[in-house]
Amino acid sequence: AAAQVGIRHNPDYNGASQEGIAMSQATIAGGRRMSTARCYLDPVRNRQNLHIETQALTEGLVLDGKRCTGVRYSVAGEVREARAGRAVVVSAGAFNSPQLLELSGIGQPERLRNLGIEVRHELPGVGENLRDHYVPRTRWQVGKKGITFNDRGRGLGLAHQVLRYALFRQGMLAMTGAPIRAFVCSREGLEAPDLMLGWIPMLTEPSPRGPRISRQSGLTLYAHAMRPESKGQVHITVADARRPPAINFNFLSSPPDAELTVRAVRIARAIMTAPAMTPFQVSEVAPGGDRTTDDEILDWVKKAAETTYHPVGTCKMGSDPMAVVDAQLRVHGIAGLRVADASIMPTLTSGNTNAPSIMIGEKAADMVLNAAT
Incomplete structure (x- = not known):
């Protein structure tokens, strides 16, 4: 689908060129996230000159x-x-x-x-x-069953995923959150990509205990500018370390960030509606097919987007x-x-x-x- 809209496959986006679509590279080994605590602290915890x-x-x-x-x-x-x-x-x-x-x-x-x-x-x-990266998450319903983790990661499917992880360190519990991503240019003539897209093979919905896997089968595709120029601030409001600082991201305060975000959403749409996606019976949930103008898409972005914790x-x-x-x-x-x-x-x-x-x-x-x- 990406190739049909002009985005090439790139097996190594950390190599000579970043542009293209690829499986995500992640700090995961043997099905486990390799945190800095695990990789740097664990091997030296017993050193005499280290106190944690x-x-x-x-x-x-x-x-x-x-x-x-x-x-x-x-x-x-x-x-x-x-x-x-x-x-x-x-x-x-x-x-x-x-x-x-x-x-x-x-x-x-x-x-x-x-x-x-x-x-x-x-x-x-x-x-x-x-x-920070300000990210709208487009949502897509997938009519064909057995494709996304909404079908394969709930109920008995979840039990299967747990067993698969326990025995082989594979499956839903062993992967990164967005196993496919693409780095694309918003326009011709750029020396390097300025937009990023990432596919999450499921839809989630809010619950009292946080996001949970939705009953509706689908996937989430986030799309955003990679090098935003909007700048915010973080400052203390009281002389007390126990009180969190005030955080003001000031997202989209730089006009080019808004333009690039809308462009990223349009590229996401183009990929998801490409002919190669037809067998999966894909339909748009959000922002929704009725939002077609830049202003309508931007209005949805402002209501739905969130941080990616960067x-x-x-x-x-x-x-x-x-x-x-x-x-x-x-x-x-x-x-x-x-x-x-x-x-x-x-x-x-x-x-x-x-x-x-x-x-x-x-x-x-x-x-x-x-x-x-």
């Missing part, structure tokens, strides 16, 4: 003038401090890393003073430049006035402090953020080791 503190809440950084000398945290209400001989590395993510910096007095002076926090260092970019950018790397860390991930103006997570990305990557975040960790480890030798 769980059920701990980091409340602030310990600063001695313009040097970070440790971390203040609490366990079961007991406040503790961990002192750093060389450096502290913050890896709390795009929401909590800027939260921790602001709680420690690093950020926008007026904002901090209004919350009663002593300003230790001015960095106006802390919490700014929040970017937030980045709130402690961005760079040398401009809004940059928070330098090329070595060191916080500008504060010695002994680095940030190593997706918050340091100046812009979004052309795809998911899991592997790039792991790469940032790898690179940060090299930087710390090099600085220590």
Whole structure:
């Protein structure tokens, strides 16, 4: 179906060219997700120079003038401090890393003073430049039975999937959420794709305990711009680490993002209505065939789209006035402090953020080791 609308098959979108449709590449081995905890921490948990503190809440950084000398945290209400001989590395993510910096007095002076926090260092970019993938999920009914996991993953079908996973580490429980994806260009003449589509082989519906597999047979196809220019913010609203920060994504505030999202939905429609899909008796559920104009599609996007949990950018790397860390991930103006997570990305990557975040960790480890030798 993709080929019929001009999208070629690409067996390796992480190779020479990203453009095309392919089976998804994922950090899965033997039917299990290979998390960073499993792959990096598990092999070294017994090292004498490693101490892992769980059920701990980091409340602030310990600063001695313009040097970070440790971390203040609490366990079961007991406040503790961990002192750093060389450096502290913050890896709390795009929401909590800027939260921790602001709680420690690093950020926008007026904002901090209004919350009663002593300003230790001015960095106006802390919490700014929040970017994320804003994704509408088109929904399609599949009339032919036995194709999607709505037929094969409910009731006795689910029992079969559990047994298949237990015996062979295969099937629905062993795969990534979107096993097929496509990277496409919104128009001719682009050097690289700017849109991403992903197929989820089932429809879900809301329930009191969260999404569940729908009785209706179908599939979900998300479609979105890969490098949106809309920028939001994340900032604390109170000087308390237990209170979550305020998050404002500001989705679609940049007009090109809206145009590209509509284009992505139209490409999704073209693939799902291509002649090759006829045997599967596919019909559109959402946005719905009655929504044909750009404005009608965009109106549906604004009501139905949601995050794909790829937030980045709130402690961005760079040398401009809004940059928070330098090329070595060191916080500008504060010695002994680095940030190593997706918050340091100046812009979004052309795809998911899991592997790039792991790469940032790898690179940060090299930087710390090099600085220590």
